[in-house]
Amino acid sequence: MFWLHKKDILVAAVLLVVVSAAVFMSPSATPLSFIVYFCLALTIVIAAIGLIGVPLLSRKSLLPCVNMWQPRHIIGAVLIALPFGVAVCVMPLCVLDECPNMPLTPSRLLFSYIMIVALFAHCNFSQLGAWPKTIQCIIVGLIHISAVYYCQANIIKFDPQVVCGNETSPTVFNTSFASSFFIWEMLLDVVLSIILVGFLNYQFEAAFRMSFYGDVQARRDTQRMQIVRDQADWLLNNVIPVHAVESLKTDTKYR
Numbered sequence: 001m002f003w004l005h006k007k008d009i010l011v012a013a014v015l016l017v018v019v020s021a022a023v024f025m026s027p028s029a030t031p032l033s034f035i036v037y038f039c040l041a042l043t044i045v046i047a048a049i050g051l052i053g054v055p056l057l058s059r060k061s062l063l064p065c066v067n068m069w070q071p072r073h074i075i076g077a078v079l080i081a082l083p084f085g086v087a088v089c090v091m092p093l094c095v096l097d098e099c100p101n102m103p104l105t106p107s108r109l110l111f112s113y114i115m116i117v118a119l120f121a122h123c124n125f126s127q128l129g130a131w132p133k134t135i136q137c138i139i140v141g142l143i144h145i146s147a148v149y150y151c152q153a154n155i156i157k158f159d160p161q162v163v164c165g166n167e168t169s170p171t172v173f174n175t176s177f178a179s180s181f182f183i184w185e186m187l188l189d190v191v192l193s194i195i196l197v198g199f200l201n202y203q204f205e206a207a208f209r210m211s212f213y214g215d216v217q218a219r220r221d222t223q224r225m226q227i228v229r230d231q232a233d234w235l236l237n238n239v240i241p242v243h244a245v246e247s248l249k250t251d252t253k254y255r
Contacts (some may be wrong), residue, residue, distance in 0.1 A: 008076070008079075008124050008125045008126070008127075009045070009048050009049055009052060009079065010049075011124050012045065012048075012079040012080065012082060012121070012124060012125075013045045013049065015082065015083050015117060015121050015124075016041055016042070016045060016082045016083060016086070018117070019083045019086045019087075019114045019117055019118075020034075020038050020086060022110065022113070022114065023086060023089075023090055023110065023114075026090075026106060026107070026110050027106055028090075028106055028107045028110070031089055031090060033089045034086065034089035034090060037085055037086065037089050038086070041082045041085060041086075044078065044079070044082070045079070045082070048075065048079060052075075072127075072128065073128055073129065073132055076125040076128045076133075077128075077132065077133075077136060079124075079125070080121050080122055080124055080125060080133065080136065081118075081121075081136070081140075082121075083114060083117050083118040083121050084115070084118040084121075084140050084143075086114055086118075087111055087114040087115045087118055087144075090107065090110060090111055090114065091111055091147050092104065092107040092108050092111055092147075092151050093147075093150065093151060093154065094108075094150075094151035094152075094154040094155050094158075095154055096154060096155075096158045104155070108148075108151065111147070112144070112148070112186060115140070115144040115190075116189070116190075116193060118140055119137055119140060119141060119144075119190070119193045119194065119197055120193065120197060122134070122136060122137040122140075122197050122201065123197055123200050123201065123204070126201075126204035126205070126207075126208060127208055129205065130198070130201035130202045130204070130205040133197075133201050134194075134197065134198040134201050134202075137194055137197045137198065137201075138194055141190045141191075141193070141194045144190055145186075145187060145190055148183065148186055149183070152183060
C-alpha cells in the first residue's frame, strides 16, 4: 500500500510535466494564466512528494490524517485533476472579435490532446474509490465536449467578410478542423475513454479490495491457529504431568 502512494504521486508529477512541456513547445503564445497555474501545481506536487511520498520511504507518515478516507480522496482528486487545470488554461474559446492572425487548429488539437490525457489520468491512484474518480472523469469529459462545441459554435458564427473586411486569410481560417466529422469523432473518443477509465477503475478497486481482504483473512487465520495451538498446549499440560512432558522431550518412553 505504501508503494502505491509513492508511485501514484510520481505518476501525477510526470503527467503534469508532460502536458506542461507540450504547452511550452506549442507554436501558440503561452498564456500567463498557464504560467501561474504551472507554478502553483508544481508547488502542490513538490509538497505532496515532500510531506507524503518521502516519509513513506521509511514507512512513516508526517501527516497521519492523510490516511483517512476524506483527506486521501481529496488529495488524490487534486493531484489527478492537475492535467485538467493545464487544459483549462489553454482552452480555445474561439471568440473571434477580430481577424485571426494564426491558425486555430494547433490550439484546438493541443487542448483536445491534453484533455484526453486528463481523462486517463483518472486511472491513477488505484487505492482510491472507483466511483469518485469515475464521476470526476465524467465531469471532465463533459467540460471537454462543451468547450469544443462552444468553440465550434463561435467558428460557425464567424464571418470572415464582416470581421476581416478585405483581408483574406484562407490558411489561418481553416474550417476543416471544425467539421462535423471531427466533432462526432471527438465525441466518440471521449465517450469511449470515459467507459474505459470507469472499467479500469472498477477493476483496480476490485483487485485492491481482494488483496486487502486476503491480507486481513490471512492475519485472522494466523491468530485463530495460534489460539488453537495455545489451547492444545494448555490441555496437554493439564492432562500430562510436567515431569512426564520433560521426560518425553529426551526419551520416547516414559520412565
